[in-house]
Amino acid sequence: MERNQSSPLPPGSTIGIIGGGQLGRMLAMAAARLGYKTIVLDPAKDCPASQTSNHHIEAAYDDVEALKMLGKRSDVITYEFENIPANALYFLEENIGLKPDRLALEKSQDRLVEKDFLSQLKIATAPYHPVSSFDELANAVSLIDTPSILKTRRFGYDGKGQARLPLNPSEDELAAAWTSVGESESILESFFIFQREISVIVCRSATAQIVAYDPAENVHRGGILRTSEVPAAITASTANEATRIAISIVEALEYVGVMGVEFFVAPNGDLAVNEIAPRVHNSGHWTEAAGIVSQFEQHIRAVANLPLGDCARHSDCVMENLIGDDVDIIPSLLTQKGVRIHLYGKAETRPGRKMGHFTRLT
Amino acid sequence: MERNQSSPLPPGSTIGIIGGGQLGRMLAMAAARLGYKTIVLDPAKDCPASQTSNHHIEAAYDDVEALKMLGKRSDVITYEFENIPANALYFLEENIGLKPDRLALEKSQDRLVEKDFLSQLKIATAPYHPVSSFDELANAVSLIDTPSILKTRRFGYDGKGQARLPLNPSEDELAAAWTSVGESESILESFFIFQREISVIVCRSATAQIVAYDPAENVHRGGILRTSEVPAAITASTANEATRIAISIVEALEYVGVMGVEFFVAPNGDLAVNEIAPRVHNSGHWTEAAGIVSQFEQHIRAVANLPLGDCARHSDCVMENLIGDDVDIIPSLLTQKGVRIHLYGKAETRPGRKMGHFTRLT
Numbered sequence: 001m002e003r004n005q006s007s008p009l010p011p012g013s014t015i016g017i018i019g020g021g022q023l024g025r026m027l028a029m030a031a032a033r034l035g036y037k038t039i040v041l042d043p044a045k046d047c048p049a050s051q052t053s054n055h056h057i058e059a060a061y062d063d064v065e066a067l068k069m070l071g072k073r074s075d076v077i078t079y080e081f082e083n084i085p086a087n088a089l090y091f092l093e094e095n096i097g098l099k100p101d102r103l104a105l106e107k108s109q110d111r112l113v114e115k116d117f118l119s120q121l122k123i124a125t126a127p128y129h130p131v132s133s134f135d136e137l138a139n140a141v142s143l144i145d146t147p148s149i150l151k152t153r154r155f156g157y158d159g160k161g162q163a164r165l166p167l168n169p170s171e172d173e174l175a176a177a178w179t180s181v182g183e184s185e186s187i188l189e190s191f192f193i194f195q196r197e198i199s200v201i202v203c204r205s206a207t208a209q210i211v212a213y214d215p216a217e218n219v220h221r222g223g224i225l226r227t228s229e230v231p232a233a234i235t236a237s238t239a240n241e242a243t244r245i246a247i248s249i250v251e252a253l254e255y256v257g258v259m260g261v262e263f264f265v266a267p268n269g270d271l272a273v274n275e276i277a278p279r280v281h282n283s284g285h286w287t288e289a290a291g292i293v294s295q296f297e298q299h300i301r302a303v304a305n306l307p308l309g310d311c312a313r314h315s316d317c318v319m320e321n322l323i324g325d326d327v328d329i330i331p332s333l334l335t336q337k338g339v340r341i342h343l344y345g346k347a348e349t350r351p352g353r354k355m356g357h358f359t360r361l362t
Numbered sequence: 363m364e365r366n367q368s369s370p371l372p373p374g375s376t377i378g379i380i381g382g383g384q385l386g387r388m389l390a391m392a393a394a395r396l397g398y399k400t401i402v403l404d405p406a407k408d409c410p411a412s413q414t415s416n417h418h419i420e421a422a423y424d425d426v427e428a429l430k431m432l433g434k435r436s437d438v439i440t441y442e443f444e445n446i447p448a449n450a451l452y453f454l455e456e457n458i459g460l461k462p463d464r465l466a467l468e469k470s471q472d473r474l475v476e477k478d479f480l481s482q483l484k485i486a487t488a489p490y491h492p493v494s495s496f497d498e499l500a501n502a503v504s505l506i507d508t509p510s511i512l513k514t515r516r517f518g519y520d521g522k523g524q525a526r527l528p529l530n531p532s533e534d535e536l537a538a539a540w541t542s543v544g545e546s547e548s549i550l551e552s553f554f555i556f557q558r559e560i561s562v563i564v565c566r567s568a569t570a571q572i573v574a575y576d577p578a579e580n581v582h583r584g585g586i587l588r589t590s591e592v593p594a595a596i597t598a599s600t601a602n603e604a605t606r607i608a609i610s611i612v613e614a615l616e617y618v619g620v621m622g623v624e625f626f627v628a629p630n631g632d633l634a635v636n637e638i639a640p641r642v643h644n645s646g647h648w649t650e651a652a653g654i655v656s657q658f659e660q661h662i663r664a665v666a667n668l669p670l671g672d673c674a675r676h677s678d679c680v681m682e683n684l685i686g687d688d689v690d691i692i693p694s695l696l697t698q699k700g701v702r703i704h705l706y707g708k709a710e711t712r713p714g715r716k717m718g719h720f721t722r723l724t
Contacts (some may be wrong), residue, residue, distance in 0.1 A: 008693070012709055029391055032414050035705030035718065051416050052394050290676075292700055292723060301696070310699045314652075314677045314723055331370070334663070337672045338654055343397030347374055356397065361654060361676055 006206055009075055009304035011035030016074030017049060018042075018061060018088075022344040022354060023080035023280050024049030026288065030296035036304065041070050048344045049080070062088045071096035078257065078303045082108045082278050083155050099303040100257040104278035107253065111153045111187050114276060121252055123245055124272045126192040126264070132185050134178050140188040141169060147191040150177045152184050162223065164191070192272055194264035198232045200246035201284035203258045203298040203308055210250060211298065211308045212243050213291065216283045216319075218262070224352065228283040229318040230290070238269045249276060258299040260284060282354075286319040287311075289340040289359035315361040322356040324349060333358050368568055371437055371666035373397030378436030379411060380404075380423060380450075384706040384716060385442035385642050386411030388650065392658035398666065403432050410706045411442070424450045433458035440619065440665045444470045444640050445517050461665040462619040466640035469615065472515045473549050476638060483614055485607055486634045488554040488626070494547050496540050502550040503531060509553040512539045514546050524585065526553070554634055556626035560594045562608035563646035565620045565660040565670055572612060573660065573670045574605050575653065578645045578681075580624070586714065590645040591680045592652070600631045611638060620661040622646060644716075648681035649673075651702040651721035677723040684718040686711060695720050 009015075015031050017024045020042025028038040029052050038053035043060050050056035055073065059066030062085040070077065077092065078099050084092075089105060092098045107117045115128050129140035131150065141148060145167070152161035163177035165188075197220065202212040217232035218225055232239070246261040260281025262274040284295035293301075293309030301308055322330070327349055333339050343356035371377075377393050379386045382404025390400040391414050400415035405422050412418035417435065421428030424447040432439065439454065440461050446454075451467060454460045469479045477490050491502035493512065503510060507529070514523035525539035527550075559582065564574040579594035580587055594601070608623040622643025624636040646657035655663075655671030663670055684692070689711055695701050705718035 011689075011692075011705055012707070025394075029394070029414065032387075032391070032707060033704050035707055037413060037707070051399060052391065052414050054413050292702055307693075307697045309696065310701070312699065327373075330373075331669075334671065335669045337674065339672070340654055342395050343373055345374070345394060345397055345399070 006305055008306050009036070012037065013075040013304070014039055014054070014073060015300065015303065016041065016070045016077035017053070017080060018070070018077065018084060019080035020044065020047035020049035020053075020056065021080060022048050022356075025052050025344060026285075026294075026296045026342075027078070027080060027280065027299060028053040030294060031300045034297065034300055034304070034306070036300065039070060039073050041066060046347065048346060051345045061085050064088075064091055067091050067096075076303050078299070080279055100253075100255050100259075100278050104253050104255050104259070108276050108278045109154055111151055111275070112185075113153075115187065117252075118249075118273050118276075121248060123248070124270070125189075126272050126274070127190040128187045130185075131188050134174070134183075137174055137178055137186075137188065141165060141174065144188060144190045149189050149191055150181055150186050151189060152181045152186050154185070192264045192274075193266065194272075195267045196233065196265045197262065197274070198234060198242060198265055199228070199260055199262045199281065199283040200242050201258060201260055201281055201287065201295050202243075202246040202250055203295070203302055204250040204255050205302045205308050206256050206305050208251075208254075209308050210247050211311045212246055213284065213287055213295070213311045214313070215239050215242050215263075216286060218283050222352075224323060224354075225282045225321055226323075227318055227320045228286055230286060230313065230316060234265060235269060238265060238271065242271055245271065245273065249273075257302045258284070258295050282321070282357075283319075285342070285357050286317050286359050287313070288342070289319070290315045290317040290361055317359050317361045319357055319359045321354055322358065324351040324353055324355070327355045330356075336360075338362070368667055370668050371398070374399065375437040375666070376401055376416070376435060377662065377665065378403065378432045378439035379415070379442060380432070380439065380446060381442035382406065382409035382411035382415075382418065383442060384410050384718075387414050387706060388647075388656075388658045388704075389440070389442060389642065389661060390415040392656060393662045396659065396662055396666070396668070398662065401432060401435050403428060408709065410708060413707045423447050426450075426453055429453055429458075438665050440661070442641055462615075462617050462621075462640050466615050466617050466621070470638050470640045471517075473513055473637070474515050474547075477549065479614075480611075480635050480638075483610060485610070486632070487551075488634055488636070489552040490549045492547075493550050496536070496545075499536055499540055499548075499550065503527060503536065506550060506552045511551045511553055512543055512548050513551060514543045514548050516547070554626045554636075555628065556634075557629045558595065558627045559624065559636070560596060560600075560604060560627055561590070561622055561624045561643065561645040562604050563620060563622055563643055563649065563657050564605075564608040564612055565657070565664055566612040566617050567664045567670050568618050568667050570613075570616075571670050572609050573673045574608055575646065575649055575657070575673045576675070577601050577604050577625075578648060580645050584714075586685060586716075587644045587683060588685075589680055589682045590648055592648060592675065592678060596627060597631060600627060600633065604633055607633065607635065611635075619664045620646070620657050644683070644719075645681075647704070647719050648679050648721050649675070650704070651681070652677045652679040652723055679721050679723045681719055681721045683716055684720065686713040686715055686717070689717045692718075698722075700724070
């Protein structure tokens, strides 16, 4: 096995993927279409990605023997989620290499580090303050002086580990919020008054080629993405500015792979970055149905040292997640014109669980 | 396991696929997108479909124990190629069931049976005569009285088992042709003077719903499909007539699944059916890149008792096969706009071997 080459990974090579959920599944299918094999590390038997990849190592993410096996059997390793345990990350960096690399993970695993990083790049975010104790929370609330959101610094996703606070919260409200984040290191963010949310899916190659899809307009409900629509109802200058910011982030990190950058758009068009995700992103699933080259293929191209592809789309569209019982509408979707369905092979339907998505071409 | 139900196959069910080449591979990926699992029977270790399916039974197609295992682990069984050995076919029909069923296989496994079947439906084909001996060959040549093609009745594909004969061939030319088909049961076909070749990809469900894609215009070289383009350069009335014929064939067979019907188009627009393929078809690969619902998904929907999908395409396109050393152009294709690449995961490049295809959206 030879690694860290800048030459294109030959067809037939194996790409290791840490995490076997739907993102890993779609990465595996994109890799197959480019002639690559895949091996997935995930603790869950019959996880979504195991069903469409060549091999599955059924082990915990921090199982060093499993990571060694993954390294031995892969020509390059990537991941579908940013919350890789620290010891696994250290092991992989030291011994195998990882694309995207540690720098991007460090910046995105911790909300405070992420915000500080963005601030250093002079990229606007919602005003924020670090909070590491109940007293600091009370102080931060007075400094921010608007309705606000308390978020754990690490391992939050899909609205978990978050608590909203009104302007001038009571002692009880403060205490409840502090409890709901597990009294762990957090940040308090100003509640940004936005007109809409958008995201940019950007991809950078090892040779610094950068491509980006048109921004998607996203609607969240209960902290979970429900729909992404392209084009977003924003001006060309807002779209250009969002794209410029996303590009500046991957440039600053010398990032390799796909990144999702989420923005708030203020009523006056001003942008603030909400968060960055160093991986393929739910708001980019539409690219598989309406793009020439999907975000999954772009990511595989990047980690395989191939030239990046065409970000053009052949159709405007709306992608909608199928969450929990939403799967009940599948029989109806099957009969509708212009609809592409994509299910994830999850055996059990649970409330809040992403079971699949569909894209309506418009 | 319950079989032969007309109710929709629930997500998480397993579809057995006989044959693990690129067609099986693309069927497996389409099945996954609908939430199904797949198990592939193919004698070749690491065959293309094994790489994207849940399970692979590595055994000969006529291995009864393997077929039993396939039956036991599958909720429905389909296939990617029509030349299933007779004993396997009998075993499956008697014990497990197969979609599409025996009738379609019987009609398409033998060129003489196929032509007779089409003639009974009053569907035009090139004039033909059965040939089962050298003497019959000489007689058939005099009856057809044009340049002609001798084709084995069974197991011919991609131009194999065929020999061309000029008008008034010499004794030596006749002998060479008879040798080249292995002195086996054959048919002699008139060389149909065509302006172009087209095909219709049609799909029929268990509830007799029928959908068809717009005809593709095909170019063959050395008996192998090189390109398929949609729309074909034919009149609307020719397109309608080809579609009507394709539909009449699946209706006559009470067929369930995707069928490819190849036509010759005479300079005056007259149509003759060249051959029918009771499976997903190379000339329908474009549907994966430019269709809302691909031929692979339509076939899975049909065998899973789901409603058939939208045959509309979002883009016009040309699909081109990557055969043998054609893979050398992949680096260039990777940098071109509007091109979607699809490779099949075959380890070894050989002359005449289909390694992948690409579709240029236009």
